[in-house]
Amino acid sequence: MIIYTNKQNYIFLDEIQVVPEFGQVVNSLYLKGNIDIYLTGSNSKIQSKDISGKIEREYVTIPMFPLSFKEYLSAWQSSLNQNSYDDLYNDYLVYSSFPRVLSFRTNNAISKWDKKSVRRYLHDLYEKIVLKDIVENKNISDISRLESVIKFMADSISKETSINNIANTMTSHGRKIDNKTVESYIEAFCDSFVLYKVYRYDVKGKEILKTQHKYYLVDLGLRYLLLGDKKSDSGKMLENVVYLELLRRGYTVYIGKVGNKEVDFIAEGPDGVEYYQVADTIRGEDTFLREVSSLEAINDHNPKFILTRDYETSSYKGIKIRNVLKWLVE
16 A cells, blocks of 8 residues: 555545454554545444544544435436426335446336346345344344344334334244344344434423334335335335435434424434424325424424425425425435
């Protein structure tokens, strides 16, 4: 490796976790002064908590995500129009948001895919993350129970989920498992960024609650791989997409509690707090009143939004109602 003394050097060290005492190597390179170092590795094997005691200098963690919907649309830029957003959104859910999947389009046409190649790629990715990295790193012996947990979680995205409920449900279906094991498996999936755990925040009490968490999946194409075409609440799928987009935009995200009402997301950013409700449609009067009532219950003047697949946009008592697909491509 050549290091130039008269210019800035950039060093990328991939799969650094397999190098014994890699912290000593990194610390010695820092002494040069004109070097930026980037460490990458398998999600399940290198985490900030694993390197914090090994690197003496300050470092920044750069989160990586699959493609945003806006990035995904750019692959069809030549033939893209707003009328195709809905079709592409459905493809985005079913065929995955991982960049590699875009190479499995046929003739670059919308909704034209080599479906076998997509499924094979997602299966290989799943095998590597779950049946290799996580199993090896966490020394898991019962792979079938691990798979049962991730399938349960994929089926429960955006629902209140407790460790006890998962253990009881699996045990009642003949997959006996204790709370400690479930907790360790879910922690492994979160450490690998397969799942994201979201804490509940009490808006009135101004505190983070210790119970009633929700979980979201890194990619909904994996959900289709794990569960097949099992019917799902499309609103919950949309909620998953919005959650990841808020993370991409740099927000810290909570689910909100306002008395006995729930706000889908409280998003804290550099410019303050924003509140979001997410619904597939709010055309029905009952649905509309339910969504706005949660936001109306918040007694502050921070921005409030309802994101919906409906194309009609408006405002209601200061609450901005926006088409979610347009919001995603901003």
